Amino acid sequence: MTKTALDFFWVWVLLGMSKHLFGQDKLPICGTTALYQGDTAAYREATVRTLSTARKAAVDPNTIFTLPVVFVVYHLGEPVGTGSNVSDNVLNAGLNEMNDLFRARNNFAGLNDAKIQFARVQNDNKCNVATGIVRVNASGVPNYTSNGLANGDNVMLQALRALHNWNDRSSYITIELVHKLNNAAGFAGYLGGDVVIDAPSYWWGLMAHEMGHCLDLRHTFEGDNGGSQCPTNTNPETQGDLISDTDPHKNGDRCANFSESSINPCSGVAFGKLLRNIMSYNGPCWDRFTPKQIERMRNSLVNFKPQWTNSQAILSPPTIPNAPSVSSANILTGQKATLTVSNCVGTVAWYNVASGGNSLSTHLTYTTPTLSVTTRYYVSCNVGGCLSNTRGVGTVTVGGCPPSITHTGTITAGSYNASQSIISTGRVGSGTKYYAGNSITLNAGFSTGANGNFVANIKNCPN
Numbered sequence: 001m002t003k004t005a006l007d008f009f010w011v012w013v014l015l016g017m018s019k020h021l022f023g024q025d026k027l028p029i030c031g032t033t034a035l036y037q038g039d040t041a042a043y044r045e046a047t048v049r050t051l052s053t054a055r056k057a058a059v060d061p062n063t064i065f066t067l068p069v070v071f072v073v074y075h076l077g078e079p080v081g082t083g084s085n086v087s088d089n090v091l092n093a094g095l096n097e098m099n100d101l102f103r104a105r106n107n108f109a110g111l112n113d114a115k116i117q118f119a120r121v122q123n124d125n126k127c128n129v130a131t132g133i134v135r136v137n138a139s140g141v142p143n144y145t146s147n148g149l150a151n152g153d154n155v156m157l158q159a160l161r162a163l164h165n166w167n168d169r170s171s172y173i174t175i176e177l178v179h180k181l182n183n184a185a186g187f188a189g190y191l192g193g194d195v196v197i198d199a200p201s202y203w204w205g206l207m208a209h210e211m212g213h214c215l216d217l218r219h220t221f222e223g224d225n226g227g228s229q230c231p232t233n234t235n236p237e238t239q240g241d242l243i244s245d246t247d248p249h250k251n252g253d254r255c256a257n258f259s260e261s262s263i264n265p266c267s268g269v270a271f272g273k274l275l276r277n278i279m280s281y282n283g284p285c286w287d288r289f290t291p292k293q294i295e296r297m298r299n300s301l302v303n304f305k306p307q308w309t310n311s312q313a314i315l316s317p318p319t320i321p322n323a324p325s326v327s328s329a330n331i332l333t334g335q336k337a338t339l340t341v342s343n344c345v346g347t348v349a350w351y352n353v354a355s356g357g358n359s360l361s362t363h364l365t366y367t368t369p370t371l372s373v374t375t376r377y378y379v380s381c382n383v384g385g386c387l388s389n390t391r392g393v394g395t396v397t398v399g400g401c402p403p404s405i406t407h408t409g410t411i412t413a414g415s416y417n418a419s420q421s422i423i424s425t426g427r428v429g430s431g432t433k434y435y436a437g438n439s440i441t442l443n444a445g446f447s448t449g450a451n452g453n454f455v456a457n458i459k460n461c462p463n
């Protein structure tokens with residue numbers, strides 16, 4: 001994660017939506033803001049500030065982005081559905097309702113459709129099937145069971161993440177549930193691909209708020225200095241939450257205390273729908289993003305996270321292909337051979353090594369260079385990005401048998417091999433052996449020397 005932005009939210013136990021009994025509504029819930037204090041964060045901040053005005057033309061407003069997500073549940077060994085080991089149904093229900101919010105459906109019909117939605121991954125980008133819900137027993141991580149994860153404790157966070165392989169957040173967004181998150185109900189890194197949530201506090205609203213951070217949104221009250229002042233807002237696209245259609249306000253403003261017609265002291269005009277905004281601290285009233293927030297999320301996705309908007313991980317993976325079949329050949333030293341590959345419906349690649357190496361060709365036939373030693377060639381098959389686990393093998397046998405041999409005159413004793421035929425009228429030395437695949441013909445004039453020790457055998461070329 002980008003350990004940067006934890007902005008602490010307030011727990012809205014008010015609504016009973018959270019089972020966390022913090023006992024009051026002033027405990028910080030969202031740890032995102034506190035995370036962003038280093039140089040890297042400052043750099044990123046400067047970069048993203050330009051987004052609301054720059055390059056917005058790059059985003060087609062009608063494109064629906066489906067972003068890959070992976071739930072990671074760091075439980076304490078409880079059965080699934082018990083305690084911190086939140087059930088699939090609960091996770092999916094939250095995901096569905098968050099999607100309804102982002103797509104302005106069902107309970108959010110008629111509001112702003114961000115045309116952004118989330119889907120659990122179906123593969124790991126390496127052609128392995130996945131469910132998008134990863135459960136790991138994290139009770140062995142030092143102090144995790146007793147203390148939970150402290151906001152900003154990167155050491156423990158990395159220890160938790162070392163328990164699984166779903167850490168390629170450039171390819172998907174992880175939604176990580178810890179059994180207890182201290183002093184926050186959740187946090188997320190701006191464009192970091194990480195949403196961390198206190199498991200007992202899990203609900204769609206909290207997840208949507210953190211996802212808003214993950215998609216580069218700040219709190220609507222950003223810049224209020226802990227609630228002590230109204231955020232500066234003379235240039236709304238470069239100050240406060242960097243959004244021009246959300247008025248500045250303070251994080252303590254509650255929808256329970258202000259009506260839509262109440263005057264917002266920070267803007268001098270009525271609050272309107274401001275306290276319904278997902279990026280405020282008003283869980284009980286959350287129901288929307290503004291058009292400019294949506295524009296910022298979409299701009300940020302297109303400019304910085306094309307791996308999320310074009311992910312293959314949400315597709316059902318193709319079957320991993322078998323190793324293809326490769327022909328073999330026999331040649332004499334100094335000749336070339338042409339091999340062919342079959343049984344691959346995708347793209348082939350030829351190699352001279354069994355694994356790794358550089359591809360020699362991607363055609364269905366391959367003509368070797370001239371060869372002086374027996375050489376093997378290896379072919380992989382790639383179907384839809386899924387590579388065969390092994391490569392097919394074709395062997396070019398060098399130096400063995402010519403198709404035919406004709407002997408005349410005096411022939412030195414030895415073994416003579418032909419793949420097809422041998423015809424001899426020669427005077428062969430004693431101990432000579434003829435091997436041929438189809439026929440051996442001994443015509444008048446053939447002799448075997450003084451001792452007459454001679455073998456003729458129909459057999460395949462022994463090489």
Ligand SMILES: [Zn+2]
Binds near residue numbers: 007033
């Ligand atoms: Zn927040």
